[in-house]
Amino acid sequence: MEGRSTIKAYPQNLTVSTIADLHEKQLPAPTNWVSFYKADTGVADTEFDFDWPYDYVPKMFITLYINKGGVVYDSGTAWTTSKIYFKCSTANTKILVMVA
Numbered sequence: 001m002e003g004r005s006t007i008k009a010y011p012q013n014l015t016v017s018t019i020a021d022l023h024e025k026q027l028p029a030p031t032n033w034v035s036f037y038k039a040d041t042g043v044a045d046t047e048f049d050f051d052w053p054y055d056y057v058p059k060m061f062i063t064l065y066i067n068k069g070g071v072v073y074d075s076g077t078a079w080t081t082s083k084i085y086f087k088c089s090t091a092n093t094k095i096l097v098m099v100a
């Protein structure tokens with residue numbers, strides 16, 4: 001199932017333990033990180049997109065999970081307040097990325 005979810009996290013020094021600590025202590029954070037899952041990226045090095053749910057253009061992403069030895073990267077198409085665009089260097093790859 002493809003989709004997205006939102007968590008709060010600080011963009012600087014982001015680690016899994018930082019996210020867990022913030023969540024556990026219920027601390028406020030300045031940035032919305034949105035996670036996106038894609039079950040199949042399709043053909044290698046071919047652009048795919050996700051709907052972006054906020055009224056600003058995101059600036060960064062991190063790959064949290066990839067099931068093959070590939071790389072998820074910015075496709076080169078400009079991100080907007082409604083869409084973000086990626087490519088993956090391997091075909092038919094499952095990915096999870098976090099974007100802020």
